[in-house]
Amino acid sequence: MPVCHTGGRGFEPRQPRLNPPRGTTYPAPPATAGGAFVFPGSEPTSDYHVPVLAAAVRGWAEGGRRAVDATVGGGGHAALLREVGAEVLAVDRDADAIAAARARLGEDGIRYSTGPFGSAKVLGTVATFRPDRILLDLGVSSHQLDTTERGFSFRPGAPLDMRMAGGRGITAADLLNTWPVERLAQDFAQLADERRAKRLAQVIVKRRANAPFASSDDFVNAIRETLGPRSGPSDFARLFQALRIVVNQELEQLDLALPALRAALVPGGRIAVITYHSGEDRIVKNAFRDWGKACVCPPGQPVCTCRGRPLGWVLTKRPVRPGTAEVRANPRARSAQFRAFEVMHEA
Ligand SMILES: C[S@@+](CC[C@H](N)C(=O)[O-])C[C@H]1O[C@@H](n2cnc3c(N)ncnc32)[C@H](O)[C@@H]1O
Numbered sequence: 155m156p157v158c159h160t161g162g163r164g165f166e167p168r169q170p171r172l173n174p175p176r177g178t179t180y181p182a183p184p185a186t187a188g189g190a191f192v193f194p195g196s197e198p199t200s201d202y203h204v205p206v207l208a209a210a211v212r213g214w215a216e217g218g219r220r221a222v223d224a225t226v227g228g229g230g231h232a233a234l235l236r237e238v239g240a241e242v243l244a245v246d247r248d249a250d251a252i253a254a255a256r257a258r259l260g261e262d263g264i265r266y267s268t269g270p271f272g273s274a275k276v277l278g279t280v281a282t283f284r285p286d287r288i289l290l291d292l293g294v295s296s297h298q299l300d301t302t303e304r305g306f307s308f309r310p311g312a313p314l315d316m317r318m319a320g321g322r323g324i325t326a327a328d329l330l331n332t333w334p335v336e337r338l339a340q341d342f343a344q345l346a347d348e349r350r351a352k353r354l355a356q357v358i359v360k361r362r363a364n365a366p367f368a369s370s371d372d373f374v375n376a377i378r379e380t381l382g383p384r385s386g387p388s389d390f391a392r393l394f395q396a397l398r399i400v401v402n403q404e405l406e407q408l409d410l411a412l413p414a415l416r417a418a419l420v421p422g423g424r425i426a427v428i429t430y431h432s433g434e435d436r437i438v439k440n441a442f443r444d445w446g447k448a449c450v451c452p453p454g455q456p457v458c459t460c461r462g463r464p465l466g467w468v469l470t471k472r473p474v475r476p477g478t479a480e481v482r483a484n485p486r487a488r489s490a491q492f493r494a495f496e497v498m499h500e501a
């Protein structure tokens with residue numbers, strides 16, 4: 155069954171109210187998939203991942219000849235890009251995702267590159283490919299969430315790992331066990347809109363002095379100690395998502411990669427991004443808005459010293475969001491926002 159998992163708000167059902175004595179350690183809530191709740195009555199459309207906003211992606215991709223899917227995941231969007239007649243360069247920082255996409259899509263009209271889309275290696279490969287379409291569908295796939303040992307979920311007993319690229323870089327446990335209160339508090343406040351961020355960070359530091367954080371239950375217990383017995387899956391989801399974003403430096407990657415990806419497009423080419431978090435969407439919205447302006451000099455500067463011309467235009471005045479039917483069929487899509495930009499055609 156499709157699941158809602160990547161940290162969208164309002165997971166259902168909420169945890170039953172608990173009123174335990176102070177100091178009680180709570181078991182993490184049961185979760186059937188990826189620390190997420192299965193929505194009754196919905197049916198699967200893919201084992202690995204259900205591609206979101208497929209109609210918007212297809213419409214945007216029409217006419218493309220050379221398309222980069224910079225976050226190939228299970229290959230759902232890549233399959234669409236190939237269906238519209240484009241040759242595809244499929245990228246993912248997760249080697250398992252590349253293997254799954256390869257198993258599904260084979261080698262016909264598609265090539266693969268493993269690595270973060272903001273890395274020099276991938277950006278070089280993309281530039282050489284000379285794409286006219288580049289798609290980013292951010293976040294994690296259902297498959298990543300459903301694989302307990304990858305540690306993306308708040309499913310009981312999941313390790314606090316959360317690294318998209320398998321064994322490389324710091325884990326969520328490393329971060330919770332070593333970062334100072336201020337840094338933890340800042341991330342919970344900024345990335346999870348957590349009003350009690352400072353208190354949560356203090357609880358984490360107090361708890362890790364007794365025993366290091368190792369599993370999802372440790373983080374869930376710290377959240378419950380901070381937010382109280384009424385806290386539930388929606389709180390766990392947004393705080394786990396914040397941790398994942400930090401572990402994978404997701405916002406930094408996006409910020410870094412967007413201008414380089416745009417620069418790799420051939421004249422008249424298009425880039426589109428599907429976001430699931432307000433921080434991601436802000437980066438994309440601001441980048442596209444700036445690219446569409448003729449002048450980006452600081453206000454009040456007497457003479458324009460910037461490029462003095464727009465780099466193209468925004469194709470989506472407002473972000474495209476999934477309709478009710480899509481959200482019903484695939485609750486994961488509920489927080490998705492699709493934005494697209496087209497670079498200047500040759501003069
Ligand atoms: C939402 S899934 C993509 C699903 C895909 N569009 C589909 O239809 O199956 C996001 C994928 O992007 C990958 N990813 C996230 N950030 C990345 C980055 N900076 N570089 C490369 N891949 C990334 C994740 O590993 C994951 O496989």
